[in-house]
Every structure is written in C-alpha cells, then in structure tokens.
Amino acid sequence: MRYVDFTSEELWKQFLPGDHLALDTIVKRHYNLLYQYGCKFTRDAALVKDCIQDLFLYLWHRRNTINETASVEHYLMKALRRRLARALSKSGSMEGIGFLEFKDVAASPDEQLIQQEQKAALADKIKKCILQLSRRQQEIIYLRFYLNASAADIADIMQLNRQSVYNLLNDALNKLRQHTGAYFKPAMALSIILLLVLSQL
Structure with a gap:
C-alpha cells in the first residue's frame, strides 16, 4: 500500500x-x-x-x-x-498562550515583485506595524496568509467565534494599510504579508 x-x-x-x-x-x-x-x-x-x-x-x-x-x-x-x-x-512561563512577536525581516531580492528599494521600504513599514499588533492578530495573519486557513478553521483552531476572527483580521489589515501609506497597494497586500511570514521560518 x-x-x-x-x-x-x-x-x-x-x-x-x-x-x-x-x-x-x-x-x-x-x-x-x-x-x-x-x-x-x-x-x-x-x-x-x-x-x-x-x-x-x-x-x-x-x-x-x-x-x-x-x-x-x-x-x-x-x-x-x-x-x-x-x-x-x-x-508558569506565560499566562496562558500568546503568539510570539515577529522577528526582524530581511527583504529578499525579488525583482518580479517590486523594485528592491521599494520592497525593502515596504517590508520595514509592515514589520513595524506587525510588531504593534496584538498576539492574536499576529496568529490570525499567520494562519490566514501562510497556512491559507479559512475563518471557520481559524475560529476552530483558536477557539474563537467566527465574528471575532473577522473583527481581529479586519482590524489588523486596516492598521497595516494605515501605517504603510502609499507603499501598501491593495493588489499586493496578501503577497507582501505572505512574503514576510515566510521569511520568519
């Protein structure tokens, strides 16, 4: 078999x-x-x-x-x-479980995505914003954009109701958009976040 x-x-x-x-x-x-x-x-x-x-x-x-x-x-x-x-x-090392903060991100060369200089600047902006998100929001971004988990799957994994998942995810993405300004183009959003998460591994 x-x-x-x-x-x-x-x-x-x-x-x-x-x-x-x-x-x-x-x-x-x-x-x-x-x-x-x-x-x-x-x-x-x-x-x-x-x-x-x-x-x-x-x-x-x-x-x-x-x-x-x-x-x-x-x-x-x-x-x-x-x-x-x-x-x-x-x-006793932690009160319950919390998602660790993201480590520093080193932008990898990928000219097909955007020019190297723009990508480095964008990566720095997103990294700083991610560090300001709550641990739950960081975990949701990881599950959603790296593991491609659905809202229902995330709710099940994290023991949240689905509306809480939507609220936390939308709030996190809004913060990313607000803090990255003109560099953060909607069409590129998911790809950039995925790139950043992958670089943590």
Whole structure:
C-alpha cells in the first residue's frame, strides 16, 4: 500500500482502526508544520518537540475514541495549541498562550515583485506595524496568509467565534494599510504579508 499517495484524511481513516504505518506517515507529513507553528508560541524548542511527541502518543493510545476529521492539519494544530497552552501554564512561563512577536525581516531580492528599494521600504513599514499588533492578530495573519486557513478553521483552531476572527483580521489589515501609506497597494497586500511570514521560518 502506497501511503504517500493517500491524502491526510484518508490516512487518518486508516490510522483509527490501528494502522501504525498510516500514523507514521501522518507524523512525517505534518511534523515540520506543527513544529513551526509551535515555535510561534514559545522559544523553548524542546518543549514544542515534547508536546508534539506527546500529542501523537496520545492519538495512538486513544485512537478508539477519536473521530474522523475534515482536516487533519487543522485538527493537529488545534490539539497542539491546547497542549502547549497547558504546558506553558503549568510551567508558569506565560499566562496562558500568546503568539510570539515577529522577528526582524530581511527583504529578499525579488525583482518580479517590486523594485528592491521599494520592497525593502515596504517590508520595514509592515514589520513595524506587525510588531504593534496584538498576539492574536499576529496568529490570525499567520494562519490566514501562510497556512491559507479559512475563518471557520481559524475560529476552530483558536477557539474563537467566527465574528471575532473577522473583527481581529479586519482590524489588523486596516492598521497595516494605515501605517504603510502609499507603499501598501491593495493588489499586493496578501503577497507582501505572505512574503514576510515566510521569511520568519
């Protein structure tokens, strides 16, 4: 059986009855994504890795009580977020869970997007604005523009209602537009934000 040809949701159905190879494939397929997402909440890489390992061990031992899911990726992200929240709260390192601020952005050369000088100036403007956003807004931007998650998916992952997601996202984008002035052209908005998020990884 060629597990690499299966979708994650198909693998999930194989894993639930006890197929450990299907779970192994899910782990390999989603580990990097989960690690990158987890590191947005804490700089303790070891803690992130431990939480991911604990999550998959839990899934294996509790597979008989787990249901099918429409999105394995979002299921795992939501589960990891909860596990990290508990771990961080227990350690006393943070009050609950909060999205870490974005690191400095180094503009990469890409003449097809805009001229290098304009891109560097725009990147600096957006970076400064992102640093002023709330942690929830930063997380929503990451989920929406890097992972292409829908409002419904974001609401589920972050345990918010959908209207709160819309409000936080719209407020964040309005702040970006206000603080970037003429450089921030609507047609380029999503591409620039995506570029900035990718450069954090």
